[in-house]
Amino acid sequence: MYRYLIVLLVMLLPFEVFAINAEDVMKKSQAAFLYQGKDFKARVIMKLISKGGQERTRELTMLRKNFGEAGGAQKFFMYFFQPADVKDMTFMVYKYPAKDDDRWLFIPAINMVRRIAAQDKTSSFVGSDFTYEDVSGRDIQDDTHAILKEEKLGARDCYVVKSTPKKGDVDYAHKLSWVDKGNFLPLKEEYYDKKGELSRVFTADEIKIIKGFPTITKRMMKNLLSGHRTEVTYSKADYNIGIEDSLFSERYLKQPPKKWIE
Amino acid sequence: MRKFSLVEFSVNHPKLVVILSIIITVAFMTQFPKMKTDTNPKHMLPDTSDVRVWNDEVDKTFGLYEDMIVVGVKNEKGIVNTDTLGKIKEITGEIMKIKGVASRDVNSFPTITNVTAEKGTLRVAPLMTDTPKNEGELKAFGKNLYDNSLFLNRIISKDGKTTAIYVPLEKGANGKEIADRIREILKKESGDEKYYVAGDPVAKDTFGAEMFKLMRVFSPIAGMIMFIVSYIMFRSLFLSVSIMAPAMIIIICSMGLVIGLGFPIHIMSSMSPVFLMAIATDSIHIFNEFYFRFREKKDRKAAILETMKAVGKPLIYTDITTAVGFASLLLANIIPVKVFGLGVAFGTLLLLLLSFSLVPAILTFINVAKIERAAGREDAATSRTSILLRRLGSIGAYRPKATVAAGAILFALAVFGVMKINVNNNLVEWFKYKSDVRTADRILNKSLGGTSLGYIVATAQEDDFIKTPEAIRYIEGLQRHIEKLPVVGKTFSVADYVKRINRVLHDDDPQYDAVPETKNAVGQYLFLFSMSAKPSDLDNVVDPAFKKANIWVQLKTWDVQAMRDVIKGINDYQRSNPAKIELKPSGIAYFNLVWNDEVLWDMIKGFFAALIIVFIILVFNFRSIKWAIVSYVPLLFTILLLYGVVGFTGKDFDMPISVLSCLSLGMAVDFAIHFVSRLKQRLKESQEPLTDALLWTAARPGKGIMRNAMLFASAFSVMLFAPLTPYITVGAFIVSMMMLSAIMTIIYLPALITLMQGWLFKGDRQNGKQ
Structure with missing residues (x-):
């Protein structure tokens, strides 16, 4: 509520340009986008669509729990339904601020849990056009941020923030984000590669209010260079459902509790 | 007859003819600004061809790239050291910044995906995320590199001295331009490493670009050489210009036609100026005969008219056969080949028209005093060339059996060589060994x-x-x-x-x-x-x-x-x-x-079509199957010998050679047509014995044949110095074809005609008597 109050005050101020700096916008955006609620659950359907129109589908249940403030540690638990031959596969991520993730994967065919090394955060998430970083977030302090302008995107007033990575360890040169001034969700993002060409575009295509939290329930990432795109739909999204800490363990990777994954 | 009226008209209104020619040429020239060029050999097959449709489908299904450049990095001391690896990382990064490079799929140490297990942890990541700095890191990197069998021979050689960066190109990117940018990046590096830029797009696009460059250089040089050689032959600047004028006109008009029809100038059609220039040497027969006639008559106009009467018919037929040789390319499935055939065939027919209009018209402007001096040397009985040619002709005329027997042995050898021919094509070998x-x-x-x-x-x-x-x-x-x-x-x-x-x-x-x-x-x-x-x-x-x-x-x-x-x-x-x-x-x-087979098949199809049509034209020309067969011999023999040599030397029967086989047909038969036509004329005009008539033909029209062959060969010999092997092949092939068919005509036709005179003249003599 405090947040909204600030926003309200900011909007009333005549010198609004100076009222909020770019880093704050991005921090708020991160909180609204990736840290909403204490925990979160959704059935995720990802459609990976090639330039030629061929589709691959990924279907999974995603569980997330926050450990600390926005920008802090989080744990993810994913259970796969599709493709059919990976049914029962589970994937767990411990996310830490300013440190590499820990990841585990359960492979049912050989009944084995394997740790997976966190690598390049800009690598693809399950073969989609989203990177791991797009899914779990990027540390705010890894980039320098600047508000380029404020403009309307559709009916929504947005800040347009340019984020430039401090190190050249990612495959893009800079990113432009259109952050909704009202709910701070990113409505659109443009990634520019090192040749200065627009390479990827993220769009939030449907936003629903779930338990009071504005949530992007449909999103798309399009790779303009390869023509490949990924459409993601969240269904059965819910917040603050009381996920126990113990879920995020190797034991439950092998035998995920039905009540959470359904 | 009509053609004579055209000659007379031209001789009577020379200025009008010259002006008309200039107007027509200028009209075709107006098309030049519309010129488009296409240097991509791949476009020889249309987008709709089965193989391109299939390849595109495969590329789409698997997200592949049509073109890939391979950059090799070699260090004799081994690749795995901090310095070299650092350079590879830097170079890869630079290459990924080039426009037209599909950066996301560049494969090299810093980008290629590796799957490893380290202390129970599965790792799927680029092979080299950071350059290894110390002994331990280098060792670990080396282990990763050599352990994955997917990498061996792909990004690391067995001896560990060579690695490659695979650079896929976006659709439509120019391989040569990107290769040049890569070379610029590599030039900045110093040290023990050697760099190599290879791959199909480099070869193809470089070839396409080089080809155009060469044509721009070689066409004028070939023109200059022809000019100089013709001056040496006739000792008259005016005549040299007169020989070059029709050549220039047909080149301009033929290129204008192709451009005007909206075709881009492709690799094939870029060669047409040199071909047309060589074909234009056919008009030399007019000048050759004109010299003899002028010396005999001392009257300009009469000499022109008589010259045209004597060489007119063979000219018509030689130009038609040449045009047919090129027109046979219209049977091809490959559009640029068709366009080339069309352009050159058109130019050849235009040359025919000019031979009966512009050339006689120009001859009327000739300076009588100068020409008298120059023509004074032209005597079939005393000039050195003529004596030599007469001797050559007498070999066949006096020892026909021995000549034919020697020919039979050569023939057998050639057949043996032809059987050894290896059909192959290799784009990279179109470049010289040391390129x-x-x-x-x-x-x-x-x-x-x-x-x-x-x-x-x-x-x-x-x-x-x-x-x-x-x-x-x-x-x-x-x-x-x-x-x-x-x-x-x-x-x-x-x-x-x-x-x-x-x-x-x-x-x-x-x-x-x-x-x-x-x-x-x-x-x-x-x-x-x-x-x-x-x-x-x-x-x-x-x-x-x-x-x-x-x-x-x-x-x-x-x-x-x-x-x-x-x-x-x-x-x-x-x-x-x-x-x-x-x-x-x-x-x-x-x-x-597929491309190679298609071109080859097209050419073979065209070759046989031309073979048949040329024969029919010969029959029509001589109104006799027998004479057609005899005049066919030098042509067949020349082509067979050439391919025999190709077979023996182990040179692959590749695309350039197959293209030539079609063209050679129409040109190699020319000399036989001139020879036989003039011989028959001579026999009709003078009542001298066959042997004398043969020797006269060898010495006088023979000189025209030799001059034609020399001029033709000299124009093409320029190509021998080209940096691309297909040009050398084309040059060598055409030079030897012209020389061979000239010699074959002058030696073998007398021999065959002497041996078979009973059979050949049976009908004629009876006709003559009745």
């Missing part, structure tokens, strides 16, 4: 898997079938079978990923370097792989429905024969391992094979 392009290719092919790339697409009958262990094993078996071929340097497929992951998941136990037992295991491994790898890693080897798989085949040579061997290998494998999977070749190596 950058070819050197780079040779070095990389020696140490790595190969710069030429082909694919084998395996298609199952149902979705998800590729995930079955059965399908994976089938693909693996195919790879092992194909790898037995010496031309195959490396193959890789989805099977390699599956095996690699199986092994890594089982703590790098070599025992698990195998295909797992169940479909679920395969599916889960591949899913796991796709969770972290670049999307293209999996896309490149399987389609999204897992109905199709793509097997990469790196070839160590650009010989089209290599892909033919691979296809044969595929067929063998299918025969001995029946399965519900269909296998089809694809990729650039396959394209080159």
